Amino acid sequence: MSHLTEKLADQTWRHSMGRRFEAMTDEIFQVIRWILLVGFANYLAKTHGTLTFSLTYWMLAALLFGYIASRFLLRPEVPFLGNPTARLPRLIQSALNFLLCVVVFALTLWAVGALTQAIADYRSLR
Numbered sequence: 001m002s003h004l005t006e007k008l009a010d011q012t013w014r015h016s017m018g019r020r021f022e023a024m025t026d027e028i029f030q031v032i033r034w035i036l037l038v039g040f041a042n043y044l045a046k047t048h049g050t051l052t053f054s055l056t057y058w059m060l061a062a063l064l065f066g067y068i069a070s071r072f073l074l075r076p077e078v079p080f081l082g083n084p085t086a087r088l089p090r091l092i093q094s095a096l097n098f099l100l101c102v103v104v105f106a107l108t109l110w111a112v113g114a115l116t117q118a119i120a121d122y123r124s125l126r
Contacts, residue, residue, distance in 0.1 A: 027071070034064045035112060043116040047123070065105045069098075 007013050041057035077097045084090050 030067070034060075034067055035108060038064050038109075039112045039116050042112055043119060046116060046120045061109060064108065065101075068105050068108070069101045071101075 038060045041060045045053040045057045080096045081089050081093045084093060
């Protein structure tokens with residue numbers, strides 16, 4: 001317990017923890033913002049059925065995929081295979097990270113679609 005108290009009193013440690021917490025909350029906010037934009041476009045596409053809203057939804061969904069891909073591929077990858085140095089394991093690691101990106105994106109779009117469909121159904125009952 002005294003170790004924790006010493007850490008909390010250390011200004012440098014608190015500053016670094018504050019920066020980490022700020023970066024994490026910023027990432028979470030970015031993802032939520034993108035999901036809300038895609039969800040709203042999906043809602044408009046489902047309720048109005050126009051080509052413009054459908055194109056807007058798919059363009060925003062593509063941007064969301066790009067954001068998720070940048071999170072899993074362009075920044076430090078998830079180390080499925082540790083830290084490989086040979087070329088083939090690095091390619092496999094990148095492929096696994098791309099697959100993770102696609103799965104996260106598909107689950108996100110599924111969740112957004114289910115939520116917006118439920119909202120559209122609720123709104124049509126009123």
